Amino acid sequence: MSNKVIALIPVKKLAAVKGRLETVLRPIERQALTLLCLYWVLKAISHSQLITKAIVIGSDSIVNRVARECGANWLDDPGWTLNESLEQGFAHIAQSDAAAALFLPCDLPFVTPLELDRFVGIDKDFSNIVLAPSHDGGTNAILLPNHLRFQPNMGPGSLALHLEQVQRMGLTPILQHTPGLTFDVDTPEDFQNLSHKMPTIQEELSRWRLFLDTPSAPLPTLITSLAGEQTNPE
Numbered sequence: 001m002s003n004k005v006i007a008l009i010p011v012k013k014l015a016a017v018k019g020r021l022e023t024v025l026r027p028i029e030r031q032a033l034t035l036l037c038l039y040w041v042l043k044a045i046s047h048s049q050l051i052t053k054a055i056v057i058g059s060d061s062i063v064n065r066v067a068r069e070c071g072a073n074w075l076d077d078p079g080w081t082l083n084e085s086l087e088q089g090f091a092h093i094a095q096s097d098a099a100a101a102l103f104l105p106c107d108l109p110f111v112t113p114l115e116l117d118r119f120v121g122i123d124k125d126f127s128n129i130v131l132a133p134s135h136d137g138g139t140n141a142i143l144l145p146n147h148l149r150f151q152p153n154m155g156p157g158s159l160a161l162h163l164e165q166v167q168r169m170g171l172t173p174i175l176q177h178t179p180g181l182t183f184d185v186d187t188p189e190d191f192q193n194l195s196h197k198m199p200t201i202q203e204e205l206s207r208w209r210l211f212l213d214t215p216s217a218p219l220p221t222l223i224t225s226l227a228g229e230q231t232n233p234e
Contacts, residue, residue: 002097002098003050003099004096004097004099004100005050005052005100005101006051006052006055006093006098006101007045007051007053007054007101007102007103008057008086008089008090008093008101008102008104009041009042009054009055009057009067009072009103010058010077010082010085010086010103010105010106011034011038011057011063011077012034012058012082013058013059013060013079014034014035014060014062015027017030017031017033018030018033018185018186020186020187020188021033021185021186021187021188021191023188024191024192028209029209032205032209032211032212033107033191034106034107035062035063035208036109036204036205036208036220037107037108037185038063038070038107039070039220040108040109040111041104041105041107042056042071042072044108044111044112044113044180045072045104045113045116046070046071047113048113048117048120049113049117050117050120050121051120053071053072053073054067054070054071054072054073055072055074055075055089055092055093056072056073056074056075056106057075057077057085057089058076058077059076059077059078062211062212062215065215066219069219075089075092082154082155083151083153083155086103090103090144090150090152093146096146098146099126099145099146100120100143100144100145101146102116102120102143102144103141103144103152104140104141105140105141109183109185109194109198110179110197111180115179115180118176119132119141119176119178122176123143123145123174127145128172128173128174129142129144129145129148129150129166130142130173130174131143131159131162131163131166132175132176132177132178132181133159133175133177133182134159134183137156137157137158137160138156138157138159138184139158139162140181140182140184141176141181142162148169148171150166204220
């Protein structure tokens with residue numbers, strides 16, 4: 001049996017990202033935050049021991065470039081909703097020899113490779129659906145075995161809808177709570193928490209804003225870790 005796990009990361013069109021942050025960030029800053037968080041997620045995946053590869057679903061060429069330079073594959077999104085994108089992505093992976101697909105949002109700034117491996121490894125025979133709750137009742141990760149068919153219902157209260165669906169399938173859902181998978185950046189309060197934990201966030205956003213203005217420039221790399229310690233450019 002294959003033990004391949006393929007991560008699936010949808011990215012909304014940059015012109016429409018993070019609307020709930022409009023009171024604290026300008027449009028270019030919200031786009032920069034999205035690219036920065038995507039970079040973090042893809043770097044965590046690249047250091048995972050159990051995730052075979054990543055596929056980013058999107059429609060912006062600059063997102064495509066970030067994805068590919070971080071080692072991810074690309075799937076064009078012709079304007080789907082998030083749930084349609086996930087359906088398409090799950091169907092795409094179902095045609096492969098992977099054991100499971102792993103949905104991850106692109107805005108998980110604190111997720112770590114260890115957390116990802118614990119999440120993926122909790123159901124060793126890939127016989128069940130594993131869900132990670134967000135801090136506001138949403139769903140921040142779905143591990144879907146390739147032999148199961150599942151209808152994503154992302155949006156407010158999605159976790160309860162997903163739990164009900166898994167139970168209707170005759171399965172017992174597995175919930176995995178981890179800090180890095182629980183926290184995403186949707187609201188001004190979320191961004192305030194991110195700023196508190198990463199004091200250099202404005203400097204990081206400035207570098208990604210410059211990258212958005214000059215797409216031919218090299219990809220920015222983190223100058224500080226989430227703990228605030230200096231890191232070497234990759």
